[in-house]
Amino acid sequence: MKTSSFLKALGLALALGSVSAAAIALPWTVQLNNAAGKPLAGAAVAIELQGRASKVSAAKPVSAEMGQRERQFQPTLLIVQTGTAVNFPNFDVVRHHVYSFSPIKVIDIKLYSGTPSEPIVFDKPGVAALGCNIHDRMSAHIIVVDTPVFAITDASGRASFELPAGEHRVKAWHPSLKALTLQGLPQAINVPGNAPSTGGHSSLTLAE
Numbered sequence: 001m002k003t004s005s006f007l008k009a010l011g012l013a014l015a016l017g018s019v020s021a022a023a024i025a026l027p028w029t030v031q032l033n034n035a036a037g038k039p040l041a042g043a044a045v046a047i048e049l050q051g052r053a054s055k056v057s058a059a060k061p062v063s064a065e066m067g068q069r070e071r072q073f074q075p076t077l078l079i080v081q082t083g084t085a086v087n088f089p090n091f092d093v094v095r096h097h098v099y100s101f102s103p104i105k106v107i108d109i110k111l112y113s114g115t116p117s118e119p120i121v122f123d124k125p126g127v128a129a130l131g132c133n134i135h136d137r138m139s140a141h142i143i144v145v146d147t148p149v150f151a152i153t154d155a156s157g158r159a160s161f162e163l164p165a166g167e168h169r170v171k172a173w174h175p176s177l178k179a180l181t182l183q184g185l186p187q188a189i190n191v192p193g194n195a196p197s198t199g200g201h202s203s204l205t206l207a208e
C-alpha cells in the first residue's frame, strides 16, 4: 500500500473508531508540586500505563551512565528501567571508590580510574543511594522502575510524556524524601479517550 492510501485508510479507520484511541500516544505534561504547592525540580517520575504489564522488558539491553566529573557524580539523579546496565566512567584524574549499601543494589567499585569494564545491572526496582569513599560530598541516586515511561522534572517541576488514553498510576521520588522508596501518588493521570491531539496536562502532588 502506498503511503498516501495507507494514511487515507488510517484516517477512515480513525473516523470509524476502529483504531483504538488507546493506541495513540498524546503529548502530556506533568506538573509535580510538593504539598505546599511548590514545584519539585529534579524529581523522578515513573508512569505505569493502564493495561500494560507492569514489567515490560526492553527489546534490547538498555544501558545508562553515572559518570564522575570534577569530584561529583554526573548526573546526581538517574532514572532507569529495571534490568538496565549502568556504567560508572570516571572522567577525573583522581580515583573514586563508588559504593552503595542500598537494599536494591550493593555496590563496591574499589579505587578506580577510567571506566570499569563491567557495568552494573540494576535488576530490582527502588532507589539506590551512591557515595564515594574518598570524597564525602559526592552523592547521587539511581532510581530503578518497572516501566519504560519515566522522566526527571525540569527546573519548573515539569516533565513531558507521550501517553495513550487511560488512567495511569504514577510513582515519584525526590531527594527531599527521607525514605529510599518511590512514593505512589494518590492521583492518577487520566488521559480521556476523547482528548485533543494537542494532548493535555496533569498537576500532581508528591507529599515530602
Ligand SMILES: [Cu+2]
Pocket: 071, 095, 096, 097, 132, 133, 134, 135, 138
Ligand atoms: Cu570520589
